Amino acid sequence: MWMILAAAVLAIFTIKGPVYSYFEIEDAGKHGIYIGLSQDILGAYYAGGEVSEKTLQMINVMTSYNTAEYEYTPTWARQSYDLDVQPVEFIISYLDTFIRNPVSMARAAAAREDALWNIFPGEDAVLGCVNRTGTIEKESEWNRFYPKRVYNSFYNAMGRFTAYTASTQWIAALQWRCGVFTLLGLAAILTMVWSAGYKKYLLISAPIAGHIISLLLSTGWSEFRYFWPLNLMNLFLLLFMIPVLNGNSGK
Numbered sequence: 001m002w003m004i005l006a007a008a009v010l011a012i013f014t015i016k017g018p019v020y021s022y023f024e025i026e027d028a029g030k031h032g033i034y035i036g037l038s039q040d041i042l043g044a045y046y047a048g049g050e051v052s053e054k055t056l057q058m059i060n061v062m063t064s065y066n067t068a069e070y071e072y073t074p075t076w077a078r079q080s081y082d083l084d085v086q087p088v089e090f091i092i093s094y095l096d097t098f099i100r101n102p103v104s105m106a107r108a109a110a111a112r113e114d115a116l117w118n119i120f121p122g123e124d125a126v127l128g129c130v131n132r133t134g135t136i137e138k139e140s141e142w143n144r145f146y147p148k149r150v151y152n153s154f155y156n157a158m159g160r161f162t163a164y165t166a167s168t169q170w171i172a173a174l175q176w177r178c179g180v181f182t183l184l185g186l187a188a189i190l191t192m193v194w195s196a197g198y199k200k201y202l203l204i205s206a207p208i209a210g211h212i213i214s215l216l217l218s219t220g221w222s223e224f225r226y227f228w229p230l231n232l233m234n235l236f237l238l239l240f241m242i243p244v245l246n247g248n249s250g251k
Contacts, residue, residue, distance in 0.1 A: 032081040034090055035220040036112065038062050039077040041097050043108025046072040049101035055093040058083060074111035075125045077220025113215060115222035116230070119179040120169065128223035130176045131166040133159060178230045185234030188241045195245055204240065208233045 019025075038058070045051055045059055045067075062079040063070035071078065083090075098105045110117070114125040121127060135149055165171045173180055185208060192201040211230055219226055 030084050033218075034083050034085075035077050035079070035081060036216065036218050037090070037094055038079060038083060039112050039220045040105045040108040041094060042072050042079060043074060043111070044097050044101035044104040047101070047104040047107075049097070049104045051097055051100065052093065054089075055097055058085065058090070058093060073124065074108060075114055075122065075221060077112065079220075109216060112219065112221055115177050115179070115224065115227050116212065116215065117179050117182055119173050119177065119183075121177075126221065127177065128221065129225040130172075131162045133162075176224055178227050178234075181231045181234035185230075185237045188234075188237045192241055192244050201244065204237065208237070 041051070041055060041059065042062060045056075051059065059067060061083045064080050064082075111122070111125075114122045115127050118125070165175045185205070189201065189205050192204075208230060211233070215226060
């Protein structure tokens with residue numbers, strides 16, 4: 001366990017150090033890094049919650065100094081990306097707002113992560129990158145590094161297939177959302193722990209938990225391109241549960 005954590009930390013510092021330096025990757029700064037968590041603060045504020053004076057200053061920046069006319073949408077973060085404060089300062093304001101408004105903050109987080117837990121889209125929910133067929137070949141920077149897309153004989157047939165799956169409610173719930181697999185994966189973990197009697201199986205859910213945490217920390221709305229790995233991981237859990245339960249029943 002500790003060896004795995006040590007290897008992960010070493011990989012992080014290696015990538016952010018020598019690798020970034022070799023490829024001359026520039027630091028993106030703080031532009032937009034609070035877009036997800038700041039949505040929760042706005043959710044508490046526009047629900048009539050109590051916020052500190054320091055947090056209110058951040059809210060003014062988020063809403064481009066126009067809190068009265070800002071249109072807060074629970075499922076889609078539309079605030080300014082210009083909030084430029086130190087992470088520690090933001091975390092303190094976030095925790096302070098959560099302590100003052102735990103229910104409103106939890107609701108706001110659940111709304112922006114609708115695709116994670118909801119089987120079907122909630123009210124006004126938007127899920128990006130579903131059946132997306134557009135390209136960015138018009139971007140000059142893209143063309144510098146990647147060749148132009150070449151269409152093959154599978155394109156039209158696959159386009160019709162994905163369009164059908166995206167427009168069919170239950171198929172879309174399985175292929176283009178995560179709610180069903182998230183709930184099944186949670187049930188699989190609880191079943192293995194309860195039936196097999198081994199808490200060690202909780203460790204199997206670590207990648208899923210880590211991915212969910214990363215979504216909660218970073219995303220201001222649901223985009224399937226960030227969510228689809230959860231379906232694969234939860235499907236693995238369901239398949240892994242079969243030999244575990246079979247082995248336990250044979251004892």
